[in-house]
Amino acid sequence: MDEFLKILEDQVQIVALSIMAIVYISKVIWIMRFKPFVEKTPAKGSHRAGIAYSFATIAMPWSMESSSKKPYKYIEFALFHLGVLTAILISFIIPYWPQVMESTAVVFLTRTIIGLALIAGLIRIVRRIAFASMRVISSPDDYFSLFLLEVWLFFAFWAAANNNYWMLVGFFALTAFFLIYVPFSKISHYLLWPFARYYLGKHLGHRGVYPKISERSVRQVTNAINQGV
Amino acid sequence: MASRSESIKSDKAIKAIELFRKRMNRQAIISMGVCVHCGNCTETCHYYQATKDPKMSPSYKADKVRKIYKKHFDWLGRVLPGWVGAKDISTDADLEELKDICFGSCTMCRRCTFNCPMGVDKALIIRTARGILTELKVAPQGILDVNKDQWEVGNQMGVSDEEYLETIDWLSEELQNELGDPDAKMPMDIPDCNIVYAINPREVKYAPMSLLASAKIFYAVDESWTLPAKGWDNTNFGLFSGDNALGGHMGKLVFENVQRLNGKMLVTSECGHGYRSTKWESPNWSGIIMKQPILNFLEVVCDYVNSGRLKLDKSRNKEPVTYHDPCNYARSGGITEEPRFLLRQSVMEFREMYPNRADNWCCSGGGGAMSMSEYSKRRLEAARIKAEQLKATGAKIVATACHNCVDALTDLIRHYKLNMKVSLVGEMVANAVVIEKKPRVAVPVVRGDAFLKGYTILVVDDEPDMVTFLSAVFEDNGGTVIKASNGDEALTALRRQKPHLMTLDLSMPGKSGVEVFEEIRRDQKLTRLPIFVISGQPELRKLIYDNSFAPPEGYADKPIDEERLLLTVRKILNIPHRS
Numbered sequence: 001m002d003e004f005l006k007i008l009e010d011q012v013q014i015v016a017l018s019i020m021a022i023v024y025i026s027k028v029i030w031i032m033r034f035k036p037f038v039e040k041t042p043a044k045g046s047h048r049a050g051i052a053y054s055f056a057t058i059a060m061p062w063s064m065e066s067s068s069k070k071p072y073k074y075i076e077f078a079l080f081h082l083g084v085l086t087a088i089l090i091s092f093i094i095p096y097w098p099q100v101m102e103s104t105a106v107v108f109l110t111r112t113i114i115g116l117a118l119i120a121g122l123i124r125i126v127r128r129i130a131f132a133s134m135r136v137i138s139s140p141d142d143y144f145s146l147f148l149l150e151v152w153l154f155f156a157f158w159a160a161a162n163n164n165y166w167m168l169v170g171f172f173a174l175t176a177f178f179l180i181y182v183p184f185s186k187i188s189h190y191l192l193w194p195f196a197r198y199y200l201g202k203h204l205g206h207r208g209v210y211p212k213i214s215e216r217s218v219r220q221v222t223n224a225i226n227q228g229v
Numbered sequence: 230m231a232s233r234s235e236s237i238k239s240d241k242a243i244k245a246i247e248l249f250r251k252r253m254n255r256q257a258i259i260s261m262g263v264c265v266h267c268g269n270c271t272e273t274c275h276y277y278q279a280t281k282d283p284k285m286s287p288s289y290k291a292d293k294v295r296k297i298y299k300k301h302f303d304w305l306g307r308v309l310p311g312w313v314g315a316k317d318i319s320t321d322a323d324l325e326e327l328k329d330i331c332f333g334s335c336t337m338c339r340r341c342t343f344n345c346p347m348g349v350d351k352a353l354i355i356r357t358a359r360g361i362l363t364e365l366k367v368a369p370q371g372i373l374d375v376n377k378d379q380w381e382v383g384n385q386m387g388v389s390d391e392e393y394l395e396t397i398d399w400l401s402e403e404l405q406n407e408l409g410d411p412d413a414k415m416p417m418d419i420p421d422c423n424i425v426y427a428i429n430p431r432e433v434k435y436a437p438m439s440l441l442a443s444a445k446i447f448y449a450v451d452e453s454w455t456l457p458a459k460g461w462d463n464t465n466f467g468l469f470s471g472d473n474a475l476g477g478h479m480g481k482l483v484f485e486n487v488q489r490l491n492g493k494m495l496v497t498s499e500c501g502h503g504y505r506s507t508k509w510e511s512p513n514w515s516g517i518i519m520k521q522p523i524l525n526f527l528e529v530v531c532d533y534v535n536s537g538r539l540k541l542d543k544s545r546n547k548e549p550v551t552y553h554d555p556c557n558y559a560r561s562g563g564i565t566e567e568p569r570f571l572l573r574q575s576v577m578e579f580r581e582m583y584p585n586r587a588d589n590w591c592c593s594g595g596g597g598a599m600s601m602s603e604y605s606k607r608r609l610e611a612a613r614i615k616a617e618q619l620k621a622t623g624a625k626i627v628a629t630a631c632h633n634c635v636d637a638l639t640d641l642i643r644h645y646k647l648n649m650k651v652s653l654v655g656e657m658v659a660n661a662v663v664i665e666k667k668p669r670v671a672v673p674v675v676r677g678d679a680f681l682k683g684y685t686i687l688v689v690d691d692e693p694d695m696v697t698f699l700s701a702v703f704e705d706n707g708g709t710v711i712k713a714s715n716g717d718e719a720l721t722a723l724r725r726q727k728p729h730l731m732t733l734d735l736s737m738p739g740k741s742g743v744e745v746f747e748e749i750r751r752d753q754k755l756t757r758l759p760i761f762v763i764s765g766q767p768e769l770r771k772l773i774y775d776n777s778f779a780p781p782e783g784y785a786d787k788p789i790d791e792e793r794l795l796l797t798v799r800k801i802l803n804i805p806h807r808s
Contacts, residue, residue, distance in 0.1 A: 027304075036255035041512045042522075044563050054348060065588060066269035066344040073269070077346070127268075133283040137266045137292060139314035141305070184305040186313070189347060192263040196348035199256050203350075207509060208563030212343070212587050 002165065008172045009095035016179035023183035024191055031195065043206045050205010053212070054197045063212060076120040083117015084149065086110055087156035091175045094162050101162040110160040114153055121150045145187050152178065241365050242318045248361040249297055257357055260350045261298035264288060270341035270351070275590050275614040276334050276607075287341035290330050291351045294358040324367045331358045332369050333604040336595035337469075338556040343587055360471025368470060371600035371774035375466045376475055383482055384462035386430040386773075386780070395803060396433045397456060402805035403437070403796070404444050408664065413448050415440075416455040418490065424454035424529070425492030427463035427483050427507065429500040431632045435773075435784055437800055438793065439632070442659035443498060446530060449662045450538040454496075460486035463497040465506035469597030473514045480511020484519050495523045499653050501555030501595075501631030505562045525558075527567045527630055530658060534574055540663040546576040550657065551624035553582065553615075553638060554589040555631035568630050568654045575661040580622045590615050592629070594637020602771035605640075609767065612641035620647055630654045636770075639786045643765050679707030680804050685726065687711045689719040689745070690734040690763070695787070699732055699763075702791055703798075716740025720748060723755060730801060733781075735764035743768050750778035759801045763789055 061067035067074040090110060093100050100106055125146055128134045152174045158167035182188050204210035253261075266288055271277055276285040283289065292314060299306030299315030306315035318324060337352040345351070362368050363376065378387040388396075394417070401415040416422070424447075432440040447454050460482035467476025487495045497504045508523040533539035552572055558564040565586040572579045582589070593612035598604065619627055619642070627638055627649055638651045681703055688699045691714050700710040711726055713719040715737050723731065731749075735742030742764065749755045761783040762769055773780050783797040799805070 031255060031258060034253060034255040034258050037513075039513065040516075040518055041509055042518075058346065064269075064344045064346065065273055065584065066346070069272075131268075131283075133271050133277070133286050133289075134266075134268050136283040137268060137286060137288045139266070139312065141313045142266050144312075186265050189263055189265045192259055193347055195255075195259045196263045199259065200342070200348040200350060203256075207561065209560060209587060213565055 005165065005168055005172070008169065008176070012176050013091070013095070013172065013179070016176040020179045020183055024188075027183065027188075027191065031192075036199070039203065039206050041206075043208075045205050045208030045210070047202050047205045050203070050210040051198055051201035053205070053210045054201025055194075057197075076123055079113075079116045080120035080124065081117075083114045083120070083153055086113045086117070087153055090156060090160055091172070094159065094168070098162055101160065107161050111157055114157045114160065118150065118153045118157065121146065121153060125150065139186075141185050145185050148174070148178070149187070238317075238319050239321045239324075241321055241324055241367065244365060245318050245324060245361050246297070246301065248364055249357075250301070252357050252360060253298075253302070256350065257353060258298075258302065260353055261295050262303065263347045264291065264295065264349050265347060266292075267346065270345050270349075273340050273344040275336075275338075275340070275593060276611045279611045279613040285334060287335070287351045290335055291349070291354045293327055293330050294354050321367075324362065324365065327358055328362050328367050328369070331355050331362060332372065332597075332601055333607060336556070336591050336593065336598050338591035338595045339560040340556070340588075340591060343560060356468075356471045358471070359469070360473065363470040363472050369601040369603060370777075371602060371771070372466065372470050372597055374775055375597075375600055376470050376472060379462070379464075379466050379475060379479055383460065383479075384430045385464050385466055386434045388430050388433050390458070393433055393461070394458070396437070396800065399800060399803055399805060400437055400440060400444070403799075404441060404448070406805070407441070408445065408448060410448075413444075415444055418458040419455035420490050421492075422453045422455045422490065423493045424452060424496045425487045425490055425494070426454050426456055426496050426498065426526075427461055427503070428456065428498040429464050429503055429632045430462050432498065434780075435797075436632065436635075437796065439499065439653050439656055442653065442656045443526060445659045445662060445664075446533070446539065446655065449540075449664050449666075450533045451666070455490060455492070457483075457486040457490060460484075463500055463503035463507050465503065465511060466597065466600075467514065468502050468506045468510060469600075476506060476510055477514035477516070480507065480515040481517060483507060483511070484515065484517045487519060487521055492521060494521050495519065496526055496529050497523070498526050499630040499632070499655050501557035501562070501633060504564070505557040509562065525562075525564060525567075525630075526655060527564065527571060530655070531567045531570055534571065540665065541574045541658065541661040542663050543575055543577050543661055545661045546626075546657055548576075548625040549578040549580050549623065550576045550626045550628050550652075551580045551582045551619070551622040552585075552654070553592060553619075553627050553629040553634055554586055555629060555634045556589070556591050556595050558630060559587050559589055564630075568628070571654055571658050572628055575658045576626075576628075580624045582618055582622050582627075584618075590618055592631075592634040592637040593641060594633045599633055599636050599770050600774035602768065602775065605767035605770065608637075609641060609644045612637065612644065616641050616645035616647060619649060620645075624649065626650050626652055626657075628652050628654050628657050640767055643786065644767075680799065681706040681708030683707075684730065684802065685709045685711060685728040686798075687713060687719065687722055687726070687728040687731040689713045689716075689731060689737075689742070691715060691737040692734070695734070695763075699794070702794055706795065716742065716745040719745055723749070723758070728758070730759050730761060730798065732761045732763050735762060735766040735768050742766075743772065746772060746781065747778060759783075761785070761797060761801055763787060763794075 057063045061074040128138050155167055155171035158164050159171035270288055271286040274287045296316040299313050300317045306313045335355045337355055339352045342350050375385045379385050397415045404413045405411055465476055465479040497507050504525045512518050593608050598608050635651050642649050686703050686708050688696055690696050696712050703710050711722050713722050717740055733742050759782040762781045763785050765787040782801045
């Protein structure tokens with residue numbers, strides 16, 4: 001293997017990953033320096049149930065109108081994020097466990113997932129450009145992040161077979177760039193997401209609002225009220 | 230040393246940034262930073278749904294606040310502001326724009342929050358900005374006026390102690406007459422009761438029916454309860470204005486009086502934001518955690534029904550009823566099933582509204598919107614979504630558990646010409662109550678007792694049918710009626726004949742009712758004339774909430790029924806049934 005690619009796949013990634021880790025740790029420390037609002041009232045519901053429900057909403061498209069009314073958006077979300085995760089995964093597999101990618105079945109599966117993610121990403125780009133309601137909320141970072149992820153997924157698709165030099169160079173060069181850029185961009189939302197869902201879940205769980213009551217659970221609650229619980 | 234951009238900032242803009250920094254806590258920082266602009270919230274907002282204006286997207290509105298965060302807190306935003314949409318607040322015009330967005334195009338209903346995959350609390354973002362704007366006095370006049378009344382008088386409608394006590398006294402007599410029992414009372418400031426009942430000032434000022442309904446239910450179960458003489462307002466404009474200090478002040482007033490009276494529990498009447506504030510927010514704002522539980526009236530009534538203390542006869546409410554979930558109960562308070570349970574026990578036919586509970590659409594009057602008359606047109610436009618939801622139920626009555634919702638639903642029902650009435654859940658329950666106990670001494674129920682004998686009433690309306698209806702009711706009850714069909718005629722008649730009361734329509738050709746109202750209030754000789762506004766116009770809210778003039782003594786939305794009309798007239802003129 002070319003020495004340049006080897007360094008790019010290994011040492012460069014480690015350096016970039018270290019920078020990312022430092023920035024993320026600093027960011028978490030920075031967030032923790034802000035005092036949280038602490039609820040003092042007696043709870044009506046359960047914090048734990050609220051937090052669990054809040055996190056589980058990601059896997060419950062029916063729990064939100066935004067996804068229950070437009071299931072294709074949820075499918076698109078799932079495919080896109082699954083593709084990104086797969087691409088992240090192969091960025092570790094290719095340099096450290098290259099034998100895994102020798103299996104044609106694995107390569108086929110990887111390419112299928114990433115290919116679907118590419119289509120989902122394309123739909124996202126079109127939507128962001130075509131709809132006025134999306135354009136008004138989009139910053140250059142939103143366009144850039146999405147566009148660059150598409151390019152990255154494109155390289156990942158071709159790099160999956162671990163036999164195309166230039167695609168591998170493109171993939172790992174972009175991965176290194178992402179590792180440094182992401183902590184500063186909107187793509188770092190996954191770092192804040194657990195905090196946001198935790199605090200919202202805790203807050204609404206405390207008040208007995210989460211887990212959200214659905215038509216299906218009404219009977220149980222009505223019975224509880226009838227029994228004076 | 231100040232940078233160039235800081236040196237050209239307005240004083241208010243500089244102060245706004247300072248306040249912004251102070252108000253950032255961990256939850257706010259996270260909500261500001263986590264949005265990915267996915268646009269999933271867009272269609273969950275009633276303002277967007279009704280107008281399809283992209284700038285009504287919750288994400289766009291929150292971004293107007295978030296851009297300040299990005300400029301001053303976000304790491305990339307401080308270096309490359311344009312890249313992430315960071316922008317500073319520099320001028321008073323920027324603050325005015327923020328005011329329009331935060332007060333005029335968001336009811337903080339939290340529907341978008343519940344539909345955000347990231348868990349961004351956009352209502353928290355908007356409320357943060359509202360708090361800053363309120364502190365800078367860049368807020369709608371109605372909000373500032375009500376804030377001032379709550380700070381200075383201790384209740385949102387500026388009701389004096391004297392007026393409060395007189396009204397409760399008068400209501401006691403109404404209750405005695407309705408129940409035929411001289412022992413039926415609105416207990417005032419009684420120590421050691423089970424329940425200290427905190428109410429909405431609207432119940433004292435304009436909607437005594439709901440307080441009578443509560444009192445009737447308490448009477449039916451022989452509850453030991455009391456109204457406090459002080460600290461009786463459960464509402465809290467601190468929630469709407471973002472002023473946490475006011476929020477704490479109002480909570481403290483209520484809590485201290487519960488403790489003074491040694492009540493066993495604090496119960497708030499049917500008021501969405503009042504319940505949320507009192508139970509969930511005020512203890513945090515004030516730092517007072519009472520040992521007594523805080524409950525909503527509906528929770529208590531549920532207990533009465535479950536324990537068999539309260540018997541209901543649903544055949545008394547024959548028309549189909551649907552229920553509107555107030556946002557502050559369903560999305561911020563954890564009350565969704567109690568009102569449904571009570572309605573199912575109290576009415577012949579209950580029809581569910583879809584979507585419902587935490588997914589329900591806002592009535593359009595939340596977040597203090599009813600007190601911001603400058604946004605009435607936008608509010609009513611956004612209310613189209615709720616109107617469609619109501620219409621789809623086919624119900625004749627929409628019950629709800631919040632006075633703000635009652636007002637907003639009444640406005641939208643008239644605006645969209647729906648054939649529906651609005652009622653509080655408690656009123657529906659009270660109508661179905663079966664009272665089994667016999668009064669110690671029966672009080673004869675007085676009907677048609679010519680109670681208006683000796684009173685002259687000026688009826689001002691350009692609709693002949695309305696004039697005929699009002700005149701007939703007043704004359705049937707012994708009153709003398711003077712009629713006027715426009716503003717000029719009304720003022721002339723007023724100066725010549727000096728009536729005891731004037732009913733006033735707001736929408737009339739020539740001089741409008743609002744102009745007549747203001748002219749009377751400005752005139753030293755006429756200013757004390759009691760005015761009962763009977764109108765279908767949203768301008769009415771301005772007269773109630775803006776403090777430029779003393780508010781009307783009574784108001785009712787058209788169409789008005791005879792019972793409500795006479796009750797309000799008796800209240801204004803302080804005439805009990807047994808006069």
